[in-house]
Amino acid sequence: MKLPRLTLPLLLLAAVLVLFGWMFSGRESHVGHVHGPGDDHAHAGPGRPIGKSITDTGFAWPSADDFHRTFTLRDYNTRVIFAGVSVLGAAGGLVGTFLLLRKRSLLSDTVSHCTMPGIALAFIVAEAAGLSGRSLPVLLTGAVVTGVLGMLAVAAIRARTRVKDDAALAIVLSVFFGVGIALMVIVQQLPSGNVAGLSHFIYGKAASMTGSDARFILYASLVVALVCGALFKELKLLCFDGDFARAQGWPVTALDLTLMGLVVAVTVIGLQAVGLLLVVALLIIPSAAARFWSHRLGVTLLVAALVGAGSGLVGVAVSALFPRLPAGAVIVLAATACFAFSFLFGAERGLLVRMLARRAITRRVRRQHLLRALYEHCEARGDSPRGLLNRAVNLGELQAANHWSSGYLASLVRLGLTEELLLPGSGDAGLRLSARGKIAARKATRNHRLWEIYLLQYADVAPRHIHHNADEIEHVVDATIVNELEELLAARHAGLGLAVPADPETPGNPTS
């Protein structure tokens, strides 16, 4: 059994077991609200639906006791909510990564909107049947049913019409959400009346969940995360080469449906915590952030899970301390901050890393252009391959011979001086190579010519094209390839040694 396949689920399991041990070690403590019983402003209700709080007083800074309570996780309930939302974030990160790799991130947006008619319909049906419309299993069942229906509708439109992917998503989203709102207005008119319980599903109420709600989120998210871990290999294959998977006999359609099912699951689980408008962020943002850190799927998944879990923790903590801030929105903004940081400083594809890499390549190309130009200039004026390259090179001649702009020439000279490839003091009077510069110039020219010879003799490139070809590739040829080229060519050009071979482009040279 290979290590990478097991690492992820094992790590998750370990983390979860530690959390469980912690949670259940103090079960007898207060169960109820995030805030303790003596907490005066607790009834502001952290996750209360927005828009009904215009008369609330301003922004109260939490007391030291609040800080203490929240961060020492003294309340049993706080612990369950922290655990639930962070595992939910982790599950969102895992599923979202696979979704992102399938290039279907926005499907989660459509699915989350599609759950709305299900919730309203379940409420109406339950009320009509004489049950309580507020029962969570009933509402969530409705959400799952219409979520799956919406997903299938997207798949059908994509497969059977010429409507494009993005339009299919937008159509299903808006029509299902329209049905949802129409039903919601009807729900408001029912005798059992107000939709207060239902509006939690739109904006979420992470910090004021009851213990049982939070436990449901915890266990359901765990199941999702474990399914992701168990299907790691299959989903990986599906995401990177679906056609190959099909050809190998994997049940690709079933796997795709499983992935979509996981998306529906995360969406429905997250409804209560962050609300249907923002649950999509749990699926999109952590995975997008994780992509900046690695090209390896395992690492990406781990980072996405960590970002999701971390954002969940931050969101719950902040909204427990500042009851006026909606938890869902804080969770999303925490994830956004992670995304922005990864975007700039990500180790693999971050903006900074890629900019530095590009600058390094530009410098390398320029350095080699300068050195080879100087070498060839000296060579053309009679210095032997083993000669001293002591000539002072006239700037104007160099520029004319290489068709450089004066700006480019000036930048090359500046580069040569800072890297001490040119003797200090070389400037308008003439460029002189330093001792280091001479060695580097021989090497650069030698690589270029070795590559040209290779192209001519082994790759059947026409002589008039080799210079450009060599120019493009020579900057990225590394030392091992140069060594191999030397060995390859040694037989034909005995005694090449460390000398710079003659220019194969010059007529009359032995190699041309």
Add this chain to the structure above:
Amino acid sequence: MNWTSFDTWIVVTGALICMACVLPGAFLMLNRQSMLGDGISHAVLPGLAAAFLLTNSRDLLPMLAGAVVAGVLTAAITQAVQRYGQVEGGAALGVTFCSLFALGLILIRVAADRVDLDPDCVLYGSIEIAVLDVSAVPRVTLLSAGVLAVNLLLAAVFYKELRLSAFDPALATALGFNAGAIRLGLTVVASITTVLAFESVGSILVIAMLVVPPAAASLLTRRLHVLLGLSLLFAGLSAILGHVGAITLPPLIGGWFGMGNLGATSSAAMMAVTAGGFFLLSWMIAALVRRRERIQAGRRPGLPADLQTP
């Protein structure tokens, strides 16, 4: 059914707004930016909140300015994330609008003492309240007519450029039109339309109207001007039938299931649903037409063209 002059105004306003949305929506659909409408509709929230916090008023102009800035910002940030972060387009849009929406919720929350902005209102809209106006012609109706007129004019003037940049941006650029600028202009027009429509009908109808009628029309024709005409027709009909449905269906259904006397539901939502009905209708017509063409051509359905006997 008890039809009053309010109902007439709701239908007229709805039809005008729907038709105004269809025009930029059709080109967004052709540019494969359909979800942008959804993105903008979430992302204008911080724009509205910021405009309110800065000016302390709910006048149309600062609100509009804030929302348009937020809308254009959405498109711009999405582009930047996509290009500089090499993030897939859909995910880039998702990251952008989720973040902006969350920011908007928090801004509203923090400033809740002073702001009377209700996110519910932005989402659902209240066309029924908007037309309750003392003047002879409600203000929203005039506004909607204005938006429709401007969009029609823009579509007519820039028809050629829009068509070219939708179908072949590279050719458009080679011919000297700046396809990027045209797309940016389209985004701006879409944001302004979206924002103006919010005020009266809410985001859900806007998202639906930007995409659903053009998509329904695209199943029936491949010619752009026919597509635009059909979309306008579907949009207008959706508004009329949607409102009729909103006031007649709930009592009917309530009667069937014994849920008591239900009143009307949201007209904007039912207009969106009706547009979905038109999409299904077009889908069926397109499928029937295809089937008939196949039969007339003497081919057997289900076999690829090169195996058919003529």
